[in-house]
Structure formats: C-alpha cells, structure tokens
Amino acid sequence: MSQTGQMKEYKVSAIKNGTVIDHIPAGSAFKVAELLDLSHTKGTISVATNLKSRMLRKKGIIKIGNKELTENETNRVALFAPLATINIIEDYAVKEKRKVSLPTELHHLVKCVNPNCITNKEDVLTCFRVVRKDPLELRCHYCERVMGQDDLRLL
Amino acid sequence: MKVTGVDFKGRDIISIKEFSKKELLHVLAVAAQMERRPDPHLLEGKILAALFFEPSTRTKMSFEAAMYRLGGEVIGFASEKVTSVSKGESLHDSIRILGGYSDVVVMRHPTEGAARVGAEATDVPVINGGDGANQHPTQTFLDLYTIKKAKGRLDKLKVGFMGDLKYGRTVHSLAQALSHFKVEMVFIAPPSLQMPPGILEELNAKGVKFKTIQDLKKGLAGLDVLYNTRIQKERFPDEYEYQKVKGIYTLSEKLIPLFKKDLKILHPLPRVNELSPALDGTSHAVYFEQAKNGVPVRMALLALVLGAVK
Numbered sequence: 144m145s146q147t148g149q150m151k152e153y154k155v156s157a158i159k160n161g162t163v164i165d166h167i168p169a170g171s172a173f174k175v176a177e178l179l180d181l182s183h184t185k186g187t188i189s190v191a192t193n194l195k196s197r198m199l200r201k202k203g204i205i206k207i208g209n210k211e212l213t214e215n216e217t218n219r220v221a222l223f224a225p226l227a228t229i230n231i232i233e234d235y236a237v238k239e240k241r242k243v244s245l246p247t248e249l250h251h252l253v254k255c256v257n258p259n260c261i262t263n264k265e266d267v268l269t270c271f272r273v274v275r276k277d278p279l280e281l282r283c284h285y286c287e288r289v290m291g292q293d294d295l296r297l298l
Numbered sequence: 299m300k301v302t303g304v305d306f307k308g309r310d311i312i313s314i315k316e317f318s319k320k321e322l323l324h325v326l327a328v329a330a331q332m333e334r335r336p337d338p339h340l341l342e343g344k345i346l347a348a349l350f351f352e353p354s355t356r357t358k359m360s361f362e363a364a365m366y367r368l369g370g371e372v373i374g375f376a377s378e379k380v381t382s383v384s385k386g387e388s389l390h391d392s393i394r395i396l397g398g399y400s401d402v403v404v405m406r407h408p409t410e411g412a413a414r415v416g417a418e419a420t421d422v423p424v425i426n427g428g429d430g431a432n433q434h435p436t437q438t439f440l441d442l443y444t445i446k447k448a449k450g451r452l453d454k455l456k457v458g459f460m461g462d463l464k465y466g467r468t469v470h471s472l473a474q475a476l477s478h479f480k481v482e483m484v485f486i487a488p489p490s491l492q493m494p495p496g497i498l499e500e501l502n503a504k505g506v507k508f509k510t511i512q513d514l515k516k517g518l519a520g521l522d523v524l525y526n527t528r529i530q531k532e533r534f535p536d537e538y539e540y541q542k543v544k545g546i547y548t549l550s551e552k553l554i555p556l557f558k559k560d561l562k563i564l565h566p567l568p569r570v571n572e573l574s575p576a577l578d579g580t581s582h583a584v585y586f587e588q589a590k591n592g593v594p595v596r597m598a599l600l601a602l603v604l605g606a607v608k
Contacts (some may be wrong), residue, residue, distance in 0.1 A: 259430050261411035265388055286413025286432050287313060289496055 161186060161208040163230040164220060169193050171223040172203025177216060178219055178252075178297055179205075179212070186210050198226065219252060221245040222295065240284065245273055256294040262287035269298065309607035310417040311425040314435045314471045319478035323452075325598055326443050328607055332368075333594035340606050341370035347400035348374030349393070349416075350427070351383065351407040357427045357436070358566075358591065361404050364596035368606075373400060393419040402604055423603035431467055437566060438471040440595040444588040445523055448562040453480040456520050460486040461527035461547060465492045469527055469565045470497055477501055483508035486517035488543045489549050492527065514547060518556045524549070524587075526565045526573050550574035557582060586603055 167175055170200045172192040181188050186208035197204035205222075211231055212220075220227050221243035231239040251268045262269045262285055270284035304324045317325075346365045353376055362372045375381060383392055389412055397403050397420025405416050405425035413426035413433070428434040438493050446452050457476060459469045463485050473483060473493070483506060485493045492510050501508055511517045518524070526549055534540040548571055549563065565573050565585040577583050602608045 257410060259408075259410050261389065261409045261415050261429075264409050265390070265415070267390070267411075267415055283411065285414045286430070287315075288410070 154292055156248055157189075158187065158206050158208045158237055161206065161210050161232050163210045163232060164205040164207075164212075164224070165202070165219075165228045165230060166196065166198060166226050167192075167203035167205065167224040167259060168199060168226075169201035169203050172205060174223045174297075175203070175220055175227075176205055178223065179207075179216055181205070181207065184210060192235055217243055217245075218246045220247075222249070222253070222279070225279070245279075247273055248284075249273070252298060253281070254296040254298050255283045255286060256290045256296070257283065257286050257288040260288065262286075299359075303309045305608075306602035307597075308423055309603050310413075310423055311435050312413050312417055313354060313426070313433045314438045314475050317375045317435075317475070318342065322439075322442060322475060324476060325439055325602065326446055328598035328602060329439070329443050329591075329595045330447075331607075332597040332601070333591075336338070336367050336594075336597065337369075337418055337459070338367065339369045340601055341365065341368040341604060341607065344370040344604055344606075345400040346370055346372045346374075346600065347396050347441060348376075348427075349396055349403060349405040350374065350376045351378040351381070351405065351412070354406050356592070357406060357434075360592035361425075361596050361600075364600055367593065368597055369603060370600070374404075390419040393424070393534050396420075397424070398424045401599060416517045425444055425599060431465065433470065433471060434467055436592070436596055436599060437468055438475050439599065440588065440591045441468065441472050441525070441564060441566070442475055442590050443563070443595050444564055444584055447591070448478060448584045448587075449522060449560075453475070455479075455522045456482045456484065458468060458484040458486055458517055458521040458524040459493075459527070460514065460517065460524065460549070462491050462529045463527070464491045465504055465530070465533055469493070469525060472525060473497060473501065477504045478508050481506070483515050484521065485510045486512070486514055488512055488549075490539070491533065491543075514549075515553070515556055518553065518561075521558060521561055524563045526563060526569075528568070528570055528572055534557065544571065547572055548574060549577065552578040554580070554582075 169192050172190050176190050189206040192203035193201050217229050222236040227243045229241040230237045255262045261267055271272045271281040274282045280289050282289050304321050316525050318391045348358055348361055365372050393416040402423050404425045404427045407429050410430035410432040412486055413429040416425040426433055426435055463469050529547055531540050565581045567589055
C-alpha cells in the first residue's frame, strides 16, 4: 500500500464505529459541525480542516464516534458541503459510502435572510424550496425571497 | 363557463407565480363575464372577511364593491390597532379565528409571507391583498385584464415597463405573468432601479425576449403597452441622484410623437410626477379604467374560489 493509501485509510478508519464526513470545503467544516448539532453529541468528535485534497485543494473532515448519520442528517450536510462523502464506519472498516443529496425542501433548518419575512417576526417554522443546487439557491415558502449560499444562517 | 383542468373552488390566491397560463386566462374570461353580466345574487349569503392589517383604501373598497355587487356581505377592519394582534395574538391565531366567521378571507399585511401563513391557518380560501413588498396577485390579474381589454390580446405585444423596476412588486409580478405569453419586454429605468437580476434570469430561462434601457425616448420605440410606475424618492441614496432621474422619467404629452398610435399606458396609481395629467384625455391613457377593472377581476376571483362559478 502506498503512503497516500495508508494516510487515507488512517483518516477514514481511525474511529471504531461512527461516521466520517469527507470532502467538506475547508471553510465549511465548522458550519457542518454546527448544522449537525455536534456539540451535544456524546461520542468522540474530531473536526479537521485545511487538509490537502486533490478534489478541493483544501478540505475538512469530521469524524463522529458512535453515531450513524440518518438520511435526513446526511442530506442537510449538502447545504454546506455539496460534494461531501459520508462514510459509515463499523469496526474500523467502511461499511457504507454515501454521497450527500440535497432534499427538495428544507423544513425548520435555516433562517430567512429577509428581515421583513413573517418567519422572522412571528413563531412560524421556516420552509425553503431548493431552486438550484449549484450554486445553491433556496426560495422561502413564505416571503418568496431567493437566497444563496452566502445568506445561509442556521436556526 | 367550464374549462377542463382548471378548478378554483377553495383555492388560495397568494402568489401570481402559482398560476398557469390556462388559469390566468380563465380568470380573465370570468372577469369579462362579470363585467358584462354581473349576477347580483351569485354570492348571496356569503361573507367576506376583509382583514386589512395596514391601510389600503382602493384594494379594500374594490373588494367590498365586488362582494356587494354579487350579493355578498363584508365584515372586517382597516387597521391592525383594532385587532387582537395589538394584544400580542399571533397572526396564525387571528386568521384561524376570523376565517371561522366567514366564507372567504382577503388580507393585506405589511409583512412578507403573511398571506401564506394566513392561508395555512384557516380552511376558507385566502386571497392575498398585498403582503409587504412580496406579492399583490389581484393587482396583476387586473393589469392583465386591462391589457387584454385594451389590446384585444396578450400575445404578440411589445410591453415597456418604466420607473422603479427594482423595488416595484407590481412590475415583477406582471413581468412574470406575461412571461407565459409571446411578449417582448423593454425595461426602462436608471441602472440603480433596473429589474432584479433574478427576475431577468427567470425570463431568460423561459425564453422571453427583453432588453434593459436607460433612455426613455429610445425605450418607447415600438411599444404596444407601457406600464409606468412611480419612482420613490426614499429609494435613492441621495437627493441629487433622485433629482437627476426625476425629470427624465416623466411621461408627458411632449413624448406623444414618439408613441405608437395605439400605445396604451397603464399605471398602478397613485401617480406623482412620472405621468402627466395632460395624457389623461388621450386614447393612450387606460390607467383609470385599469383601476376600475379591479372590481370585475375581484368579483371573478371571489366567485371562483367560492365555487359559485367554475
């Protein structure tokens, strides 16, 4: 096995059981951690960023011990890391590899950028339709404002 | 009148974007029928709740007139101050309760998205009478109705839009609605008030032919319809910038030689100085008729959502 291969295996398999999220854009690793509410997870969490990557030049990786991401959580990752790969680890081996895929609607996840949107004035759960995936564009179900990646704020 | 695949009974009228070409045309056809032969008993026994959380005399009065002309009754208010919202009640709860007193709700609210919340709160149909800077679909229906009536068609027209195209919700909605038809669009505005790129992209994606232009005189060339709007002083970063464009975007009788003979001018009104009263008596002016058309169009929408006409 080459040196690179060993490194790769080490990064992906260093946890016994859990999830490794790979190919996160370097600037988004902490946003993804926030999105998944990892600060309240009991297992071991490692967040690495600015790692060298052939695909992204610089990337982030998150390793979450003893937690298998649900389909819904997997898809949420796509908001900040559309090219991410999710590796489900079992007994140090990759049991499953998933590509993230953004759902067509996002419920109660992100905040509307429009300060005069009813969702920012009253207790209304937000809902967005994905208008475009690349570059990301979401349309608020209520005020119809379209927002891009830079406007994204988690609730 | 029955059109296959079009069903309005119980439907909310929140955003013009939700209507297909077939549906838009159906509303216009019913409105024409309402104007020709209004049935004063059509909505007898029905109650409209006109919930105006911010004042709007014309939209409110034209809805009331529409309901009365069809034999219905109206309840409601014209200021948020008199409602339980001022006591801290949520919009959702207010609409759920007030919707329960009526058969159909019309609401105007200063906050964007309020009408959608209203529609989700009550089982009766909700018509959006304007939600902040977002949508005012009944205005768009009456704009389309006016164009159709004045020109006899909605296809093969060159339509100009002038004034505040950046913030004006009426121009955004009308451009979106007209994108269903074979219409060429000309957007006449200073660069700082041009149509938002997002809307231009939408038009591009739908294959609509359009151009943006700053010079009013050049923009007028070959227009069949001109939709004029007010430039709001408060939109400008400074007074000087406003003064520079103020005079340029005045449609006056001096420009008549540049008009096509059968050009029709629309304006959502009120006007300030962008539309000279000297044009009022000319064959070009249809803006007062446009305002009047609010009644048959709203009659049509009320009758359709209440299932009184198909």
